[in-house]
Amino acid sequence: MRTGVVCGPHDLHVAETPRLWIVSSRANDFARWMRQAAEDPGNRDEMTDEAVRGWMQVPLGPIADPVENTAEPDDMMPVDPHFLFFAGISRQTRHLVGNVSVFSRNQVSEIGGSMHRDYRRQGYGHEMLETVTTLAHRHFGLERLVAGSEPANTASQRWLAGSGFTPTTGPATVTLENGRTLRTLWSEHVDPGYELRCSRPRPVFRTRRRYAWRTQ
Numbered sequence: 001m002r003t004g005v006v007c008g009p010h011d012l013h014v015a016e017t018p019r020l021w022i023v024s025s026r027a028n029d030f031a032r033w034m035r036q037a038a039e040d041p042g043n044r045d046e047m048t049d050e051a052v053r054g055w056m057q058v059p060l061g062p063i064a065d066p067v068e069n070t071a072e073p074d075d076m077m078p079v080d081p082h083f084l085f086f087a088g089i090s091r092q093t094r095h096l097v098g099n100v101s102v103f104s105r106n107q108v109s110e111i112g113g114s115m116h117r118d119y120r121r122q123g124y125g126h127e128m129l130e131t132v133t134t135l136a137h138r139h140f141g142l143e144r145l146v147a148g149s150e151p152a153n154t155a156s157q158r159w160l161a162g163s164g165f166t167p168t169t170g171p172a173t174v175t176l177e178n179g180r181t182l183r184t185l186w187s188e189h190v191d192p193g194y195e196l197r198c199s200r201p202r203p204v205f206r207t208r209r210r211y212a213w214r215t216q
């Protein structure tokens with residue numbers, strides 16, 4: 001798949017798929033996603049009170065065209081090669097339908113995400129993951145992505161497998177921020193043709209003041 005991306009001023013990135021804008025790195029999208037996640041009863045066990053409290057004031061509702069509505073520097077999460085956040089916005093409804101993020105440490109880049117419940121099982125997950133995977137390899141220069149999922153999470157495994165991820169090895173368990181330990185299966189996506197094309201990544205880890213919470 002060939003994926004074009006606008007690599008804009010103030011670190012704004014926008015890629016278009018048939019039904020989505022895939023946008024990185026607007027702080028507002030991140031805040032909206034955090035609030036949506038906090039309001040989803042299915043996430044209650046996974047989110048700490050601290051994480052939930054910080055995002056409840058963020059207004060929801062349709063989002064303007066991300067290309068027309070060029071973000072100001074203050075609205076952006078500067079491109080950070082250690083943490084890339086992508087919001088999936090429906091081009092028809094202007095709703096935030098999902099998120100995918102890539103968190104890198106110790107030379108390992110882990111990708112994960114979720115779709116809004118109202119938009120699941122309609123192919124948006126694949127549309128988003130395939131695009132973000134391509135951008136991560138061919139724009140942000142990451143050769144290998146890994147993803148973990150619980151053995152019982154069939155949706156996650158099919159999401160990954162259908163987007164070209166294959167099984168690999170990794171830690172048998174993962175401990176969430178709330179202390180819950182999960183058995184984990186690992187998948188990977190490797191692209192030998194990876195290439196750093198983005199002109200904006202920062203080489204050093206930047207302290208996050210407003211956007212500290214990062215797990216899926």
Ligand SMILES: CC(C)(COP(=O)(O)OP(=O)(O)OC[C@H]1O[C@@H](n2cnc3c(N)ncnc32)[C@H](O)[C@@H]1OP(=O)(O)O)[C@@H](O)C(=O)NCCC(=O)NCCS
Pocket residue numbers: 111112113114115116119120121122123124125126127147148149153154155156158159161162163216
């Ligand atoms: C996993 C998730 C992102 C998939 O999003 P989605 O928009 O429903 O994905 P798609 O519609 O593109 O479907 C992707 C695949 O998953 C399958 N799938 C989706 N929901 C499913 C479910 N509840 N049960 C079984 N399979 C499911 C689809 O049939 C499709 O399979 P295929 O590729 O073999 O045809 C979504 O279910 C989700 O947000 N889950 C909660 C968070 C999570 O588990 N994230 C994964 C952590 S890595």
